[in-house]
Amino acid sequence: MQFYLLSSIKFNNFIVNNKSIIIFKIHQFLKMDISAILDQIFQLPQESKKNLLLTTNLVCYPKGHIILKAGKVESSIYFIKKGIVRAYIDEDNSDATFWFGKEGETIISMKSYVENQNGYENIELLEDCELYELKTADLDRLFNSDIHIANWGRKFAERELIKTEERLISKLFKNASERYIDLLKNNPELIQRIQLGHIASYLGITQVSLSRIRAELK
Amino acid sequence: MQFYLLSSIKFNNFIVNNKSIIIFKIHQFLKMDISAILDQIFQLPQESKKNLLLTTNLVCYPKGHIILKAGKVESSIYFIKKGIVRAYIDEDNSDATFWFGKEGETIISMKSYVENQNGYENIELLEDCELYELKTADLDRLFNSDIHIANWGRKFAERELIKTEERLISKLFKNASERYIDLLKNNPELIQRIQLGHIASYLGITQVSLSRIRAELK
DNA sequence: TGCTTTTTTTATCATTTGTTAAATTTATTC
DNA sequence: GAATAAATTTAACAAATGATAAAAAAAGCA
Numbered sequence: 001m002q003f004y005l006l007s008s009i010k011f012n013n014f015i016v017n018n019k020s021i022i023i024f025k026i027h028q029f030l031k032m033d034i035s036a037i038l039d040q041i042f043q044l045p046q047e048s049k050k051n052l053l054l055t056t057n058l059v060c061y062p063k064g065h066i067i068l069k070a071g072k073v074e075s076s077i078y079f080i081k082k083g084i085v086r087a088y089i090d091e092d093n094s095d096a097t098f099w100f101g102k103e104g105e106t107i108i109s110m111k112s113y114v115e116n117q118n119g120y121e122n123i124e125l126l127e128d129c130e131l132y133e134l135k136t137a138d139l140d141r142l143f144n145s146d147i148h149i150a151n152w153g154r155k156f157a158e159r160e161l162i163k164t165e166e167r168l169i170s171k172l173f174k175n176a177s178e179r180y181i182d183l184l185k186n187n188p189e190l191i192q193r194i195q196l197g198h199i200a201s202y203l204g205i206t207q208v209s210l211s212r213i214r215a216e217l218k
Numbered sequence: 219m220q221f222y223l224l225s226s227i228k229f230n231n232f233i234v235n236n237k238s239i240i241i242f243k244i245h246q247f248l249k250m251d252i253s254a255i256l257d258q259i260f261q262l263p264q265e266s267k268k269n270l271l272l273t274t275n276l277v278c279y280p281k282g283h284i285i286l287k288a289g290k291v292e293s294s295i296y297f298i299k300k301g302i303v304r305a306y307i308d309e310d311n312s313d314a315t316f317w318f319g320k321e322g323e324t325i326i327s328m329k330s331y332v333e334n335q336n337g338y339e340n341i342e343l344l345e346d347c348e349l350y351e352l353k354t355a356d357l358d359r360l361f362n363s364d365i366h367i368a369n370w371g372r373k374f375a376e377r378e379l380i381k382t383e384e385r386l387i388s389k390l391f392k393n394a395s396e397r398y399i400d401l402l403k404n405n406p407e408l409i410q411r412i413q414l415g416h417i418a419s420y421l422g423i424t425q426v427s428l429s430r431i432r433a434e435l436k
Numbered sequence: 437t438g439c440t441t442t443t444t445t446t447a448t449c450a451t452t453t454g455t456t457a458a459a460t461t462t463a464t465t466c
Numbered sequence: 467g468a469a470t471a472a473a474t475t476t477a478a479c480a481a482a483t484g485a486t487a488a489a490a491a492a493a494g495c496a
Contacts, residue, residue, distance in 0.1 A: 098387050114373070143369055144369065147363075147364075149373075150365050151362065152373055153351055154368060154371045164379060168389065169391045175453095176453070194483065195473065197473070202390075206453075206454060206455080207474075208474090211476080213267070380484095413444090414444065423483070433446080443487100445491080448485100450483105450485075450486100451482105451484070452481105453482070455480070456480100457476105458475100458477085459477095461472100461474065461475080462472080463471080464469075
């Protein structure tokens with residue numbers, strides 16, 4: 001067995017030399033398989049779950065890939081097995097991030113799906129991703145033939161609605177610093193995994209403002 | 219037939235005497251019956267619609283009534299036949315309005331309904347209201363027994379989600395003036411029917427800021 | 437009608453957030 | 467590992483929004 005001794009390594013902004021005892025905080029983000037993803041939305045009967053599972057299909061795309069494009073009607077939704085993504089709207093000369101999705105979450109353009117109109121959001125993969133793809137045509141067929149799946153879809157939309165309403169309320173009535181602290185508390189992985197420019201946009205402030213807030217918290 | 223002649227009446231901030239030709243802008247907000255309300259969410263088959271109709275019950279409450287209270291699990295939802303309401307969160311010494319409902323819309327505490335937890339919002343009637351009440355227990359029974367109603371409920375949540383997400387994006391990336399102009403364009407009745415303090419809160423600004431914005435637009 | 441209360445506006449000053457540009461740090465590439 | 471590019475921080479000033487108080491207007495009521 002061979003040991004590689006480093007004279008010093010940089011870890012979480014601290015320089016730690018090789019004589020220190022290092023307690024590693026493992027940043028391992030576990031994969032989430034399709035069965036667990038479906039279950040967390042709503043526990044389906046075996047038969048229904050099987051039908052839903054049979055229509056999904058594992059696909060992989062690299063970091064940077066745009067999996068869902070503004071200005072078109074999308075024909076698939078995706079469940080995230082591994083990786084992290086952002087939804088953003090094209091602005092004049094920058095872009096505006098309004099949602100992040102990580103393992104277990106669902107990528108869908110609601111506007112496009114529900115209203116059969118062009119969606120307004122792009123979805124970009126911020127890491128290499130493994131996704132379960134589900135065709136909206138298959139999903140519609142299942143919604144119309146299986147009451148459990150219909151209620152599973154209802155629960156999904158209801159839960160997303162609560163999350164979105166809570167973010168709206170937070171943005172309406174809290175200041176930028178409070179919103180950042182809330183994010184730090186409730187979603188620390190996002191801040192670890194996503195660059196601060198996107199985080200700032202998600203909080204509805206500029207990157208410079210976020211940097212100032214972070215400096216004040218030190 | 220008898221005529222009542224008024225020497226002058228006050229109308230839309232203008233004093234108009236009885237010799238003037240008055241072009242009335244009728245502020246008549248039509249009642250919306252339950253059948254039309256259900257249809258606008260999703261066209262149900264006759265049989266399903268009948269089942270849903272049979273479980274609703276018309277109730278009336280006066281302006282100022284709090285029909286849904288924070289800190290409890292609610293057992294009913296309501297469809298608005300006539301009137302206008304606001305959802306708000308109690309703050310230290312004021313309150314924060316984050317949603318308005320008018321004819322055709324649905325009053326529900328999603329948090330309370332979906333998670334069976336205490337809701338965070340109060341809902342106050344801003345006018346005398348006529349509402350169709352629907353017990354959540356009945357609704358659950360229908361969701362689990364009628365696939366069309368389950369999909370109707372899914373569509374409802376999906377549509378609400380889109381509206382809420384659009385408001386979030388608007389609050390994240392537009393300034394107060396733009397948001398006010400959007401509201402003026404897309405929901406002029408709200409500004410006519412609701413006092414500006416509540417409108418300001420809904421836009422996520424103070425009443426004083428809204429007043430300033432209105433002055434600039436003159 | 438006149439009185440009282442509530443809502444809205446106006447004014448002044450404080451605070452927060454945005455803008456621009458440069459410096460620094462971190463990541464990427466050859 | 468050095469060079470380059472990208473991300474983040476810092477600084478200085480501008481603009482937007484908040485807080486408080488007072489004035490004006492509108493609404494409610496006896």
